[in-house]
Amino acid sequence: MTAHETSARGVIGDAARRTGRGRLVLAALLVLLLVMAALSFFPFYWLLASSAKTPLEIVQSPPSWWPADFSLASYSQAWSSLDFALYFGNSVVISAGVLLLRLSICLLAAYSLSRLRPPLAGVLMFLITVIIMVPPITYFVPQYVNITDVPFLGISLVNTWWAIWLPGITAPVVILLFKQFFDQLPGELFEAAAIDGAGSLRTLFRVVMPLSRPVLAVTAIYTFIGVWQDFLWPLLTLPDDQLWPLEVAIFRLRGGSVPLNIQMAGMVIATIPMVAVFLIFQRQIVRGIVLSEGK
Amino acid sequence: MREDAAVIMPPADSPATLSGREREATAPAAPGRRGRRRASARRRLVALAYLAPMLVTMAVFVYYPLVQGFSYAFQKVNLLDPPVAVGLENFRRVLADPAFWPAWQNVGLYTVLILFFANLLPLVISLAIHELRWGRSFFQLAACLPMMMPPVVTALLFDWIFDPGAGLLNSLLSTFGIGPQPFLQSPSQSLPSVAAIAIWGSWGLAALVYLAALQQIPPELYEATEIDGAGIVRRIRHVTLPQVRGQILILLLLGIISASQIFTQPYVLTGGGPADSTVSVVQLVYRYAFEYGDLGGASALSLMFLVVLACISAGYMAVTNRMARI
Numbered sequence: 001m002t003a004h005e006t007s008a009r010g011v012i013g014d015a016a017r018r019t020g021r022g023r024l025v026l027a028a029l030l031v032l033l034l035v036m037a038a039l040s041f042f043p044f045y046w047l048l049a050s051s052a053k054t055p056l057e058i059v060q061s062p063p064s065w066w067p068a069d070f071s072l073a074s075y076s077q078a079w080s081s082l083d084f085a086l087y088f089g090n091s092v093v094i095s096a097g098v099l100l101l102r103l104s105i106c107l108l109a110a111y112s113l114s115r116l117r118p119p120l121a122g123v124l125m126f127l128i129t130v131i132i133m134v135p136p137i138t139y140f141v142p143q144y145v146n147i148t149d150v151p152f153l154g155i156s157l158v159n160t161w162w163a164i165w166l167p168g169i170t171a172p173v174v175i176l177l178f179k180q181f182f183d184q185l186p187g188e189l190f191e192a193a194a195i196d197g198a199g200s201l202r203t204l205f206r207v208v209m210p211l212s213r214p215v216l217a218v219t220a221i222y223t224f225i226g227v228w229q230d231f232l233w234p235l236l237t238l239p240d241d242q243l244w245p246l247e248v249a250i251f252r253l254r255g256g257s258v259p260l261n262i263q264m265a266g267m268v269i270a271t272i273p274m275v276a277v278f279l280i281f282q283r284q285i286v287r288g289i290v291l292s293e294g295k
Numbered sequence: 296m297r298e299d300a301a302v303i304m305p306p307a308d309s310p311a312t313l314s315g316r317e318r319e320a321t322a323p324a325a326p327g328r329r330g331r332r333r334a335s336a337r338r339r340l341v342a343l344a345y346l347a348p349m350l351v352t353m354a355v356f357v358y359y360p361l362v363q364g365f366s367y368a369f370q371k372v373n374l375l376d377p378p379v380a381v382g383l384e385n386f387r388r389v390l391a392d393p394a395f396w397p398a399w400q401n402v403g404l405y406t407v408l409i410l411f412f413a414n415l416l417p418l419v420i421s422l423a424i425h426e427l428r429w430g431r432s433f434f435q436l437a438a439c440l441p442m443m444m445p446p447v448v449t450a451l452l453f454d455w456i457f458d459p460g461a462g463l464l465n466s467l468l469s470t471f472g473i474g475p476q477p478f479l480q481s482p483s484q485s486l487p488s489v490a491a492i493a494i495w496g497s498w499g500l501a502a503l504v505y506l507a508a509l510q511q512i513p514p515e516l517y518e519a520t521e522i523d524g525a526g527i528v529r530r531i532r533h534v535t536l537p538q539v540r541g542q543i544l545i546l547l548l549l550g551i552i553s554a555s556q557i558f559t560q561p562y563v564l565t566g567g568g569p570a571d572s573t574v575s576v577v578q579l580v581y582r583y584a585f586e587y588g589d590l591g592g593a594s595a596l597s598l599m600f601l602v603v604l605a606c607i608s609a610g611y612m613a614v615t616n617r618m619a620r621i
Contacts, residue, residue: 119342200345
């Protein structure tokens with residue numbers, strides 16, 4: 001019961017809740033929310049139920065509400081004979097690489113902009129953050145050309161992890177969040193570190209990073225979700241079927257000869273990590289939204 | 296879920312920021328003028344070294360492609376021959392494409408539908424959730440779970456649910472006595488169907504933002520209007536709406552920017568068809584670049600898109616700023 005939490009108060013007051021009309025309004029709202037919840041949850045149920053059906057039952061019309069021959073064989077088939085273990089691993093490698101590179105390089109850049117007073121700091125900050133306002137489609141095509149022929153190096157990154165890792169580093173939003181957080185750390189901390197003779201790198205590791213755990217967690221979660229769900233960029237830059245991440249594999253294997261229940265099992269495999277991240281980190285995800293609201 | 300979701304609004308510089316910086320500026324420096332100068336040169340070098348990896352990757356993978364995109368728009372580019380300047384030829388060719396105007400019209404429709412159902416309607420849902428004394432976290436979970444499903448999975452799952460033959464939706468409709476509908480396969484139903492799928496996968500973000508904002512409204516505001524005898528509708532109009540106004544305006548702007556760039560859903564579900572009824576502008580860019588191999592045309596189209604989107608965003612901000620002053 002959160003009834004006595006002051007911030008929990010809604011539009012309808014305590015007295016009105018006990019009147020007949022107030023109860024009616026609340027009941028109507030509850031019905032609305034139950035419909036909303038059903039619309040949200042049901043597709044998840046349908047995905048799971050479809051994956052547990054046999055290839056014949058899944059295409060029968062009208063569809064059955066509950067799998068008659070409940071079987072999880074589709075998962076083992078997807079995992080081993082259809083290489084979903086490989087695709088899952090690829091998705092993990094891609095996400096881990098972007099996570100590691102993006103967070104560390106953004107951390108260094110934001111720390112420098114916030115605390116080390118580089119020359120032209122204001123201009124550089126503007127140049128970085130202005131990209132947030134540019135829709136990615138504007139530079140999408142030449143960015144792809146760049147991957148096929150990297151400027152100055154003259155090599156192609158197509159079919160290498162770097163094709164996703166390197167452009168994945170450029171996250172102006174993450175720099176902005178880090179910088180805002182570092183700006184708010186008390187100056188005494190840095191003075192104390194300087195008096196102790198700590199260099200800038202040691203200050204970053206010993207002072208800044210331990211304090212930045214909340215903002216690091218939020219950006220890591222959002223990065224992971226964004227990279228895991230990404231589709232078009234890996235579709236273009238990783239044509240080799242040994243390198244496909246889950247989203248690309250699911251798209252490429254559709255139609256063809258793969259039975260529908262196995263496709264659904266593959267889709268469940270791609271969704272599970274996202275749902276798990278949400279259930280585990282729900283607080284951080286909500287905090288990320290509040291943090292970004294500037295409150 | 297959009298990757299830029301983590302930043303809705305950059306917070307204004309807080310007083311803590313300034314005092315922190317000031318304190319640092321007056322921090323004790325190394326003794327001796329020459330030593331200080333050498334120390335500050337070294338400090339600047341270190342500061343730049345920390346920034347260098349980011350600046351280099353930004354230069355190679357953002358700024359350079361951005362400039363290249365502008366120049367491609369006025370050149371014949373196809374990856375095989377060296378680029379040749381062609382003036383406005385790319386723009387003429389793209390404008391003559393029979394899918395050009397349908398794409399813009401579709402994007403307008405997508406944007407309106409997505410703004411209404413995924414950015415405004417969630418306010419109603421959030422208000423309802425906020426009225427509850429229990430089960431709030433359950434309904435918050437229900438609101439958010441769809442955006443955790445990867446968009447490709449969402450698209451393919453609904454492709455199956457919307458299937459005219461053995462799909463779930465038609466068998467549901469038949470229990471209400473409604474005959475089978477073609478959904479994604481008919482030019483008149485395809486766009487609303489694609490939009491509905493995009494909306495299902497994205498409205499949770501707005502709901503989360505509104506829920507967070509509603510929790511910030513001081514209860515005294517409601518109590519004061521209650522004493523004045525204001526009814527529920529008036530309380531929503533005079534207390535709730537002004538308090539979440541900022542969130543509504545920002546979500547609408549972000550909604551315009553992201554909805555107008557819709558790609559994955561029409562690409563996966565219909566490929567833009569039938570008869571270009573679901574094709575979007577970004578999808579047209581994709582077609583030019585990766586199906587026709589016409590990078591010049593693709594860049595000309597992206598440039599037009601950028602200009603239109605920038606004008607709409609600027610207009611939106613000008614209008615909302617003026618409204619704020621009244």
